[in-house]
Amino acid sequence: MELLHPEPDHLPRPPLAGWQQVLDAVLYSSVWLSLAALGLMWATFLFWGVHISGRLGALIFTATLFLYNLDSVLPYKHGQLPGxxxxxxxxxxxxxxxxxxxxxxxxxxxxLYLTDAQLRPLTLFGGHLAVISVLYSMPLWRRQGRWWALRDLPLLKVFLIAYVWSAVTVWIPALYLGRYWASPVVLVLFARRFLLILAVAFVFDIRDYSKDLLTGTRTFPGLLGIRATKWLGLAALLAAAVLVPPGVSVAHAVALVAPLGLMAAVTWYAEESRPDYYFALLTDGVMVVQFVAVWLAVGR
Known part of the structure; x- marks a missing residue:
């Protein structure tokens, strides 16, 4: 939880164990999150019985790493409440x-993008996702003494996150394989992925509850309360569980639905006072679990 009166940086802190230093570096440098994005995209390829292109996988991993770390190093961030x-x-x-x-x-x-001719047809589609991703954290206007970005618009950020992640991990694989983005099967995959990421985003809004109140960012926990936001997350997960694509095997269907139960537990027990690992490792880890479950069911 972010504190109103953070501890002074000069106070001595006990040294971290070696494994903690490595874990912190993997989590807080967005490497873990980038692996989650790669895993979700790979799971979509496996739906059609195809392993992901190595170049495309590397592109998604490095692009995610770039965009999420860009948010951490932007100069205007230095003056915000540090926590x-x-x-x-x-x-x-x-x-x-x-x-x-x-x-x-x-x-x-x-x-990777400029040297892969197979990605050129995706330029227009990928371009609008890149614009949304950059503007999400980029300071666009100054109001009430601080910079505001796209994410600060009331109630919008969870839908932006869910849309971009779903488009990258479902629509890009579909287009890459020559599938029509609006075909019924693709839309079902997109909808269930959107609902999963929406639930994940709700949990992170719960984590940021106090900070968002202090900065004036209107989110679902701030408007409806934390408990109501949890119920919204559970409703999204229930809807995702119902949207199993037709024609999949029993094992594949179980692999698609079972991680939603884990995400439901993470959602229900989410509190802003939880340790950072609850969010950075466990909540984001549900997306990695989704990939592992699909890979074990159909990908080997």
């Missing part, structure tokens, strides 16, 4: 390394 969570402390202590990682990831992603 005293493990994640905030790690980001403040490693901003130079994050900047280097962001630049390298962006350069690799650009190089």
């Amino acid at each position: 005293a969570t493990r994640r905030k402390q790690w980001i403040r202590a490693h901003r130079p390394q994050l900047l280097g990682l962001t630049l390298v990831a962006g350069a690799v992603a650009a190089g």
Whole structure:
């Protein structure tokens, strides 16, 4: 939870164990989240019995790494309420390394895209997702003494997150394989992925409840309360569980639905006072579990 009176940075802190240092680096540098994006896209390819292209997988991984770390290194972020969570402390202590990682990831992603002719037809579609992703955190206007981005528009950020993640991990694989984006099967896959990511986004809104109140960002927990937001997340997961694509095997159907139960438990027990690992490792980890479940069912 972000504190109104964060602990002074000069206070001595006990040294972290080696495994904790590695885990923090993987989680807070967005490597874990980028693996989740890669896994969800791969799971969509496996729906059609196709393993993901190595170049496309590397592009999605590095592009996700670039965009999420860009949010951490933007200069206007330095003046915002810093907080005293493990994640905030790690980001403040490693901003130079994050900047280097962001630049390298962006350069690799650009190089992969420019040297893969098969991706050129996706330029227009991918372009609008890139614009939304950049504007999501980019300061667009100054109001009431602080910079506002697209994510600060009332109640919008959870839908932006769900749309971009669903489009990247469902529509891009479909278009890459020559499938029509609006075909019934593709739309079912998109809808269930949208609902899963929406539930994940609700949990992170619960994490940011106090910070969003302090900064004036209107979110579902701030408007409806935390408990009502949990019920919205559970409703989204229930709808996703119903939307099993027709024609899949029993094992594949179980692999698609079972991780939703884990996400339901994560949603129900979410509190802003939970440790950072609850969100960075467990909540984002549900998306990794989704890929592993599908891979075990149909991908080997």
